Each structure stands twice: as C-alpha cells, then as structure tokens.
Amino acid sequence: MKIRAAVLEEFGKPLNVTEVELAEPRQGEVLVRLAACGVCHTDLYTASGVDPSGYAPCVLGHEGAGVVEQLGAGVSSLAVGDHVVTLFAPQCRECEHCKSGRTNLCLAVREQQNRGYLPDGTTRLSRDGVPIRHFMGTSTFAQYTVMPEIALAKVNPEAPFEAACLFACGLSTGLGAAMYTAAVREGSTCVVFGAGMVGLGAVVGCRLARAQRIICVDLSPQRLELAAAHGATDTWLAGPDTVAQILEQTRGFGADYTFEATGRVEVMRQAVESARMGWGLCTVAGVAGKGETLDVIPRWLIQGRRIAGSSFGGVRGRDQVPELVERYLAGEIDVEAFISRRIALEDVNHAFELMEAQDGIRSVIEFR
Template sequence: MKIRAAVLEEFGRPLEVQELDLAEPKAGEVLVRLVACGVCHTDLYTASGADPSGYAPAVLGHEGAGVVEAVGENVLSVAPGDHVVTLFSPQCRECVHCRDPRTNLCLAIREQQNLGYLPDGTTRLSRDGEPIRHFMGTSTFAEYTVMPEIALAKVSPEAELDRACLFACGLSTGLGAAMNTAKVQPGSTCVVFGAGMVGLGAVAGCRLRGADRIVCVDLSEERLALARGQGATDTLAGGPDVVQAILDMTGGFGADYTFEATGIVSVMRQAVEAARMGWGLATVCGVAGKGETLDVIPRYLITGRRIAGSSFGGVKGRDQVPQLVQRYLDGEIDVDAFISHRISLDEVNRGFELMEAQDGIRSVISMT
C-alpha cells in the first residue's frame, strides 16, 4: 500500500514527507493505522546525527498510537479495530528478561530492531524498490506502520489516542522511573531534575507512590509551574548551587530519591550528590551525548548512595502501559497538561524546532 511518511534522508537535514510503499504484515506482525504521534527528543537526537547508532534513510517516530487494521498469521493478542500504543521497548513475555521482574529490556528482537529491521531481518518500507529502514521498531511518523505484535500495547478504546500516544515513551518513562525503578516509598522526599516530559512524569509518579515532599528543579518558571500542577510541593531554579539548596531544604541530609531527566552529565552528578547519605537512590533517565562520561566521587557511593539507570521507566509495555492509560482515564494523571502544540505530519520539522526552542512540553502530530 502507498503511505505518506517522514523520512530521514541525511543527518542534520530536515525530514522529508514522502510517499512510500508499505508491505503487508508477515507472521507475528500487525498493520497499524496511526492516529497520533508525539515528537520526542530521541527522534531529534537521531535526526541530528548525535546518536552513534543512527542510520539513514529511515522513517523516524516512536511515540505513536493508532488502530489495528490487519494482522499477520499467528497474531493472537490484538485484532482489527483494537486501539494500541506502539512500544519501542517490546515485551515478548518469554525471554529471560521478560520473565524477570527486575527489568523490561526484552531480548527477543533487540539486535534486529537496533539495525532498523523487523524480526526477520527485513523491512516493510520501501521507495521505488529501495528498502527504507524502520526506527526503534516503530516508525510512527507515518500514516501506517507494520510492527511486531510483541511491540504493541492494547489499550482501552475510551482513551483518546492523541493522549494515549504519550504513554509510548516520555510519560511512561518518567512515571515508571518513580514507580518501577526507584519504587518510591510513601512519605519520602524526592527531587526531580528537569521538567520536560520525562521529569514531569517522574513528578507524577512520585505523587502516585505517596511521596511526602517532591522538589522539581528546572531553569524555566513555566515548566516549574507545570511541575506544581503534577504534584511538586517545592520548586528550585537549576544551577551550580542547587545541591546546597536541596541540602538546606532537607536538614542537611539530601533526598531519599533523586531523578535526572535532562541528559546533561553535570546534572546527573548533581542528582547523585543531592541523594541522602545511607540510602539515597539517584535514578538516571536522560540520554547523554556521544562519548560523555559521568564522574562521581567514590565517597558518595561508599557512604550508601546508589545510582540506577532507567530505560522506559522499567515498564513492561504490553502489561503495564494499559494500566497507566487506565489511571489516566481514572483521573489520576493529567495528560492534557503535557500537550502544548498540535501539528500535522507535514509540520514534523516544526515539532523539532519547537523542541529545540523549549517551547512547550510536547508537540503531537495528528494523522487525520
């Protein structure tokens, strides 16, 4: 079938919306009609050429939601008409990682996905017979996509898909960092560095876990106001003195849990230094630039502080994304506050421009 999709032809250049061919789903695969897609920093990171594992040409986009149109052989968990959220972090439910509650890093198709292919090592996208690679196994900057069944979360049809798409990456990453990775305890003190989509999600996750005090750190007063709307009890302007400010707020102890959601290694270090001696846990969610390293003074670790990394918030997508979407439907998560701009597929590059200007939190592409 013919589709329109935003293609990365060359790193550092605007995406090009083109007509491509999309082949039918093979066994274990699903054809999805995309309804909405968020524009995420990871897409920009790859398009810019900063991602050392990036490749082109490819159809970018991974924060999508849509409706199942057709299924290949042996697909059992979704059917035509189902509403789904795309998962760059799949869940086969069979590999050693899927069977272990400690991680969500499914191993089933990781190697092929990282190279831009579907599980059989080929693509369903092409242009004049030339294969076009997939991105993060999803390629949701498009009218339609073909994906593995194990990379789709079936969600309630009551959820508007332009809201549900945010659970495909940024929002779930932040929520899960607090709820799954850190497992924030009721009555605790938490500090979140960064009030973008992931950081705001972490603030909401700390609230849902019953934290007593939630401090959010950012340079933007507008974003700090959004953090207060998600449950932050205190806000601080970021800068070199913020660790001391956090210590002063906590009687000199620091926070039980800290979360880094900026991708800046100096802020990652602040998250470690602001964690409480004895048991403080610093959870790193941001993606640092190519070749950057995190330097930590060993005594911070010797005295009981710990560092954890969190990918997609430790969320096992097929099982837990539907639960998070239901919590949104139940009124526990304010998703509308995250959507700052609504754009068309032809305006995808404007979504990148708005992100670089830090204008709003999330641009959502409508495919209709």
C-alpha cells in the same frame, strides 16, 4: 500500500515528508493505522546525528497510538479494530529477561531492532525498490506502520489517541522511573531534575507513590509552574548551588530519591550528589550525548548512595501501559496539560524547532 511518512534522509537535515511503500505484515506482525504520534526528544536526538546508534535513511517516530488494521500469520493477542500504543521496548513475555521479573529490557527482537529491521532481518518500508529502515522498531511518523505483535500494547478505546500516544515513551518513562525503577516509598523526599515530558512524568509518579515532598528543578519558570500543578511541592530554578540548597533543605543528608531527566552529565552528577547518604537512590532517565561520561566521586557511593539507569521507566509495556492509561482515564494523570500543540505530519520539522527552543512540552501529530 503507499503512505505518507517523514524520512530521515541525512543527519542534521530536515526530515523529508514524502510517499513511501509499506508492505503487508508478515509472521507475528501487525499493520497499524496511526491516529496520533508525539514528537519526542529522542527523535530529534537521532535526527541530529548525535546518537551513536542512529542510521539513515529511516522513518522516525516512536510515540504512537492507533488502530489495528491487519494481522500477520500467528498473531493471537490482538484483533482488527483494537486500539494500541506502540512500544519501542517490546515485551515477549517468554525470553530470559521477561521471565525474570527483574527488567523490562526484552531480548526477543533486540538485535534486529537496533539495526533498524523487523524481527526477520528485513524492512517493510521502501522507496523505488530501495529499503528504508525502521526506527526503534516503530517508525510512527507515518500514516501506517507495521510492527511486531509483542511491541503493541492494547489499551482502552475510551482513551483519546492524542493522550494515549504519550504513554508510548516520555510520559511512561517518567512515571515508571518513579513508580517502578525507584519504587518511591510513601512519605519520602524526592528531587526531579528537569521539567520536560520525562521529568513531569516523574513528578506525577512521585505524587502517585505518595511522596511527602517533591522538589522539581529546571531552568524554565513556565515548566516549573506546570510541575507545581502536577504535584511538585517545591519548584526551584536550576543553578550551580542546587546541590547545596537541597542539602540545606534536608538537614544535610540529601533526598531519598533523585531523578535526572535532562540528559546532561553535569546534572546527572548533581542528582547523585543530592541523594541521601545511607540509602539515597539516583535514577538516571536522561540520555547523554555521544562519547559523554559521568564523573562520580567513589566516596559518594561508599557512603551508601546508589545509581540506577531507567529505560522506558522500567515499564513492561504490554502489561503496564494499559494500566497507566486506565489511571489517566480515572483522572489521576492530567495528560492533556502536556499537549502543547496538535500538528499535521508536514509540520514535524517545526515541532523539532519548538523542542530545541523549549517551547511547550509535547507537539502531537494528528493523522486524518
């Protein structure tokens, strides 16, 4: 079938919204009609060429929600008409990692997905007979996509698509970093560095975990106001004295939990140094640039601080994304407040410009 899609033709260049071919789903695959898709910083990160694992040409997009239109052979957990959220982090429930209960990093299709292919090592996307690779196994900057069954979470059809799609990446990453990776304890003190989508999600996650004090640090007063509205008890403008300020406010010990959601290595170090001596946990959810390294003084670790990385917030997609969506429907998470603009697919490059200018939290593509 012919579809409209936003293709990354060349790194550092605007995406090309054009017509491409999408083949039918094969064994274990599903055709999804996209209804909404968030424009995430990871898409911009790859389009810029900074991502060392990026490839072109490909159809970008990974924060999608839509409706199942067709099933490939062997698909048993989904039916035509189901509402789904796309998962760049699949959950097969059968590999060693899935069965361990210790990680959400499924091994089932990882190798092919990282190369831009579906599980059988081929693509369903093409143009004039030339294959176009899939981005993060999802490619949701398009009217339709074909994905593995294990990379789709069935969600409550009462959830509006424009809200549900944010659980495909940014919002779940922040929520999960607090609720699953760090497992924030009730009554604790937390510091969140960054008030973008991931950082705001972490603020909400800390609130849902009943943290007593939630400090959010950012350069934008507007974003800090949003953080306060979603559960931050303190909002501070970022600066070189942030660590000293946190230590002063915590009797010199540091915070029980810190979260880094900026992707800046200097902020990651601040998050480590702000963690409490003895048991403080720093959770890194931001993605640093190509070749960057985190410089940590070993003494900070010897004194009992720990560092944890968090991919997709540790969320087990097929099991836990539906649960998070239910908490949204119950009124515990105000997702609509994070949607800054509703746009058409043709406006995706403008959405990147707005993101670079830190104008708003999320632009959401609506497919009609």
